[in-house]
Every structure is written in structure tokens, then in C-alpha cells.
Amino acid sequence: MTTIILLQMVIAAVIGTVMYTIIGAMPGADETATLAPITLVLILAGVEPVVVLTFFMAAMIACKLIDAVPVSVAGIPAGVMSTPMIEHAMVLKRLGLTDLSIVKIASGAVIGTIISVPISLFAANALLPYGDTIKAYGGQIFFIGTVFLALMSKKRLIALLAILPFALLIQGLRQLYWSIGVVPEGVNVFISFFLGITIGPMLLTLFELLNKDNRDKMERYGTKEIKLSQMQQGKGYPNPFRLLTKKEIGLSAIGSLIGSVTFILSPVGLTTFMGELMASREKDPVKKASLALTTMEALAQATYMSGTLIPLIAIGIPLSPMALGPANPLFNAPPALTLERNMHHLLSTTDFVAATLIGATIALLITFYVAVRYANQICLFVFKRIPHEALLGVFFSLVLLLAYMDGGLVNIAGVLLIGWVAGMLHRLGVSYGVLFMILYSAPWLMTTLSR
Amino acid sequence: MQEERIQTDKTQQSITNKANYIEVWEDLVDIKEMVISLILCSTLSLAGYYFAPQEPPFPLFMGLGGAVIGFLMITIRVKPKRNVTQSHDKILGLNNSEGGDNQ
Secondary structure, eight states: OOHHHHHHHHHHHHHHHHHHHHHHHSTTOOHHHHHHHHHHHHHHTTOOHHHHHHHHHHHHHHHHHHTHHHHHHHOOOSSGGGHHHHHHHHHHHHTTOHHHHHHHHHHHHHHHHHHHHHHHHHHHHHHGGGHHHHHHTHHHHHHHHHHHHHHHSSSHHHHHHHHHHHHHHHHHHHHHHHHHTSSOTTOOOOHHHHHHHHHHHHHHHHHHHTSHHHHHHSOOBOSEEEEEEOOOOOOSSOOHHHHSOHHHHHHHHHHHHHHHHOTTSOHHHHHHHHHHHHHTTOOSHHHHHHHHHHHHHHHHHHHHHHHHHHIIIIISSOOSHHHHTTTHHHHOBTTTBBTTBSHHHHOOHHHHHHHHHHHHHHHIIIIIHHHHHHHHHHHHHHHHHOOHHHHHHHHHHHHHHHHHHHHHHHHHHHHHHHHHHHHHHHHHTOOHHHHHHHHHHHHHHHHHHTO | OHHHHHHHHHHHHHHHOOSOBEEETTEEEOHHHHHHHHHHHHHHHHHHHHTSOSSTTHHHHHHHHHHHHHHHHHHHHSOOSEEEEEEOSOOOOSTTOTTSSOO
């Protein structure tokens, strides 16, 4: 690794951090929608793979950490992954403790990252000899994960019942694309389907708007009142270890540990489940909410980290929600990277370690500080200036764009269909986590059923 | 009864023009402006992709660019449906927050 490359990595990390601290703070800016395309562009533009990886690592951490701000300040999810935290953040907000919420989440992110980096690297190296076996049983593993998450959700019966039909829809569309030739045989349309699921509830609302009766029945609101609590400014660089209780540090460390090894499970599903588990014994509402937020964030960061690093280092094919989603371009960015020749093959262990350390350190240093010190200003700016219509517009058009890129006009219809169904299932109580897991296990499920 | 309700809605809207927004994805939008935004951003994005030079990464890049241009246009023309106020209640500062390690 030359000095020039190292310098590029540092610059990439800084740019990634700054960009995604801004993008991540915008409500509705989902990580997959925003991280994947930009990473793809960088790879195709010829940037050195190790530099792109550094960018990605920094962006991923920054993006997730800064979610703390819109979630805590206004209860608005900044991406699908932050939805489980809203309930707890609102408990704190109602008590006027918004800054506490931000501090807890941001500090949890630091713990999560610090613990998951070495553990993920370690786990990845430990799994290296088993890489091929894991690749072979990938489908089964995903399926078990799907059933597990379905059983853990509130409406478990409907979640379980949704698995086969939804998997059928997904694979059915893929097979259709193969047989009419819009997608090369064997290539699984993925990112656009993932986004279709994410955008599902919004699509459902849009479709309902087309019916005048529904329109009239819809609840109408005046302008939304958002109260920003005034934060007291501390001095110097905030220390996450002093901002958390020992119990919070301990439990989020455990959460990170779990997240670091369960790279196959959907971060959303796992976060919800773990958050409830960790906080269930705490009675005091403030302590309970703080604990839930800290552990959830630590776990989420850890899952992101392990979900990216372990498949990259040990397996070489995208075998985790992160790898299939935001990190997918690192595995598959034709013609620069393909499943036979991607970052797994091109980078050495030193490269991975360096990229992760540089990306993570810079992202934490910058974004943690910004979140804790400037939360108020960020929210003020975003909420006052950026209309929700603009965000919906960008997101929607990104979905359409990626759908068209994945499979032409036919896929635009396909993605709308998937979104529609996902939106309805979501309304019936099937969580995002389960829906995503069904997406991952669909191929294996359908081939197994037909035996 | 339906007609009566629609009448009242329309009157209310024309008088106050206030309770007019629907909730999509945890935040409020005006239906017309949202539809314009969706169409505008999608068109610019797909147009960018379509008219881009064929070698990657231009198509994706231009598609993204189109979406961003649409985003900026909407941001400039459309007002957010939020009323942001600063509350001046006493808030616990970071140094003496309940989560400190003096627990």
C-alpha cells in the first residue's frame, strides 16, 4: 500500500463521512438507496478498490450514526433501519430529553463499531476455511434466519404465512425476466426488489390516493408542529464512555458481539428483537428507553460491519443483508467487479484492515462530534428547508432508475408490484426484517419446494 | 351524507387552506406537490440515464444527477409542511444528563 493510496483512503473516508452525515440526516434517505448507487459509480469510475472500500466503511458508519438526529428530534425515520428506535426515542422526547436520546444512540454507535471491527475481522478470518461450505448452504441459512425472525415478530402467524407467497412472487418475477430475456439467465435481480420492498408502504398510500373515496377518508393535517428542544453545549470533545452508564456500555458490548457474528440476519429484525430483550428488565422509562436505544444502535452498527466484512473477507459472494443491499457493488459491479473477481479476490487482509480502520476512525471522529454538538442545527436546517415532497421524489425516482437498470420497463412494473404487495403485507403486520429475509431466501426456497 | 362531508371539506379547505396535507412515510405532504415532485424527479432521472453516453458509469451518474436536479428544483419551489419552533424549556445538559456514569 503506497503512501498515495493511503492518502486517497483518508480523503475518501473524509468525503464519505461528510457526504453521508448530510444524506443520513435527511428523513427518508434510506441507506441502500443512497449508498449502493454512489459506491457503484465510484467503482465504475475506476477508483482503486481499497479506496472505495474505505469510502464505503466511513459512509456506512456515518450514515447510521447520524440517523440518531432525525429519529430523536422529530421521530422521523431516516431510513428503514432506524424505524425500531423511534418508539424509544419518543419516550425521551416527550420528557424533554431529546439530546439524551441523540447522545445515547451516538455513543452506542461508537461502542458498536469499536467492538465489531476486531470481532468481525477475527470471525472473517476464522471462517475463511469454511467459506466454500457456507457458500453451499447459503440458502438454508437464510431460510432458517427468515423463520427465526418471523417467529420473533409480533404477528408471527401472518409473518410465517407470508413467507411462501412472497417468495413465490419474487422468484416468479425473476424467472419471467429470464424467460423473456430482459435479464441474463441466472442473474438475480436484487437491489431494485429490495428498494421496492422499502418503498412499499409509500406506494400503497399513493395507490390509495387514486381512489376519491379513499382520498376523502384520509386524515388531513395542518402543518406539522415540530418542537426542537434547546441543547446545552458541552465543552471539548464528547467522550462516549462518560455519556453512557456501565450497564449501557456492558449490554451494548454484548449487543455488538451478537451483531458481529449474526451477519446473516437482517439488521432491522435483529435490532427490534434485541432492543426489546435488553431493555425488558428495566422499569424506569428513561433508563429503559436509553438502554434500548444504546443497545439497538450498537447492534445495528455491529451487524452492518460484520455483514459487510465477513462475506467480503471470508466468502466472496454477497451472503448477508448488507452485502445484498448497500454493499452489493463491492461484490458485483460489472464490468469492473463480478462475482468471480471482486474485492474478495482483489484485496489482501491488510487492505481490509486498513480500509476498515481508516474509514471507521474518521467516520466516528467526525460524525459522533457533529451528532452530539450540532444536532439542533442539523435538524433545524433539514426540517425548515427540505420539503418531504422532495425526498419522496428523489427516493421514488431512484427506485425507478434502479428498476429500469436492473431489468428495463418490465422491471419497473415488477418493482411496483413487489412494492405494492410488500406494502400490504407490512400493513398486515409483517415487518421489514421478515420481508427482506424472504427476499434473500426466495431462490433456495423455491428450488427446494419444487423437488 | 357523503356529499355533505365533501361540501364541508371543500369549504374548510377554501377558508383555512390548512388541514389539507396527508401523511406519507411519517411526514406530511401536499398531494399535488408530491405528485409533481414524483413525476419531475422520475422524468429527469430516467432522461439523464437515457441520454447519457453509453459507457458506465455515465448512465447511472446522469440518472442520479437528474434525480438530484429534480430534488433541488422541488426544494426551492415547495414549502415544507412543518412548523419548527424552539422550545425554551429547561433541558438537561450533556454533562449532568441522567446517563452519566455517576449511577
